[in-house]
Amino acid sequence: MADRSFSISRLPGFGTIAVAVFVMLYAPIAMLVIFSFNAGDSVAIWEGFSLRWYPEAWANEAVKDATWRSLQIATCASILATTVATMAALGTTRRRATRGQSFVYLMINQPLMVPEIVTAVALLIFFSSIKVATGYQGLGYLIVAHAAFCTPFAYLPIRARLEGMDLSLETASADLYASRWQTFRHVTLPLVLPGAVAGLMLAFVTSLDDVVITLFVKSAGQDTLPTYMLAQIRRSVSAEVNAISTLLLLLTVVLLTAFFLLTRKRT
């Protein structure tokens, strides 16, 4: 062998382990997708191909209601999170590095590290006192809660984009008579936009599939798609849930593909 450098792919068992990992990752998802086309009620016994669960799920008012609520929350929360994340990214990349810089990063990314259940309980207690004080019971709590834990997901691609930007572009803009706002509007924003859209999509997907925080924060009758599915499965396992999951999977794949295309390096 001419190339004697170390390569992990030549270790014994590498292929076997790789295959095993992929099977473990994707076999359950494949099963879920396959059984969403099952003719029977069972999620374990194949009774022939059918598309019946898709229209059946769509005809279910509770599913429609939960889907609509999920989309509303995900849309509002991801826009809010992206706005906050853009400002945070500007604040952390467009000024001289200070001593507390890494601490600030830590604070912004805190939702990624604190156990979700802790955040959920904290928000439950926090929001219930506000609910008592104001009497407001709407979706606002869920939107704010989702925006909070989605912010780091939006922040990371935006910061990466801003850090990769040539700072002399903003200097050049100021030199060419642009005010700070004009510089942001005509130079910074168009250049950071792919990062912001990528962040928005990542935040959207993250909000869409949240269960833990939603369960703790939601008021009665505020089921989102994931919490509705959880409730269904606790009653009886139905292929309807498989159909809904498959559609969610499809949406996620589409959004993540778009995210990938937006964030990959231009040649």
Add this chain to the structure above:
Amino acid sequence: MSDENAVEARAARKIYGQGAGAVTALDGVSLLIRKGEFFTLLGPSGCGKTTLLKLIAGFESPTEGQILLDGTDITYDPPNRRPVNTVFQSYALFPHLTVADNIGFGLRMQGRPKREVADTVARMLALVRLEAMADRKPGQLSGGQQQRVALARALAPSPKVLLLDEPLSALDLQLRKEMQVELKRLQVETGITFVFVTHDQEEALTMSDRIGVMQAGRLLQVGDPRAIYTRPANRFVASFIGESNFLTGTRDGDTLALGAGPRLTATAMDGAPASGPVTAAIRPEQVRIVQGGGEGIPATVVRSVYFGTDTHAVVALTDGTEITVRMQSPASGDAGLAPGQEVRLTFEPGALIVLPEVA
């Protein structure tokens, strides 16, 4: 006289950082740049020339001192309020805008009418000969074309002063020569005051009306290229711009005595000590070697190196001081100088300069 000056710096100081880590980038520079001239700030990297440019552009404020534009104090005006534009070393073209939109950027930000913006952009494209590239993005242009877009973009709003921060350093030699000619042409055609920053002495000599030589945050000498070259104000200027031979000796009026050796006729610069130990400088091309006796200072050939058009010879004076002599190579290619050969050196009066510093 203030209406003849485009830019004036008054005792400008710039200190970066505080306490023990503070760095003085600019150490009290006072400078007048005349309207319509091609002025070059020349010096090695870290001499403060780019800092001075940033003070004029408004990207930095001086720690002390003032910057005036057309006689008006602009020391603390933000860059977008100054009728001054910059050509950046990295060009800093907006990658998401076309060439035409890049050039029109400054005018649009000033809120000029669309018609005027379009007319000026067309005029600028013609000026830098890039009409065919109007709809391209900067990423699709070559380095030289990007350079010309950067120039057109900075010239489009008709600034009172154009600042150029080592704009040619990223180009290869051939292109750099072409752009030197191009820049000079643009400056003459537009009549705009150019302030050009470079560490390349040849660039400075060929393009500038006047040069300011800087070192370690100080302005050492200001003058036209000939004055800077033939009458350097000190040892640094004499060695940074071109080459110089330095001789130490004792001055007595118009003569310089090299130890116990020869006595030479020397021209003194202002501020040179009237007597006592001094340093004098002479350019290698000002010294002539005479073979076969006659007038001149006796010397011995140490070595001679053939460079094509030039031949460089190193000769030693009787006191051991080595002097480099540059002469045109003869047609035969062989200057006939062998190591150890006895020769005589002559130079025109005025070629040997006594510098204003003690040896």
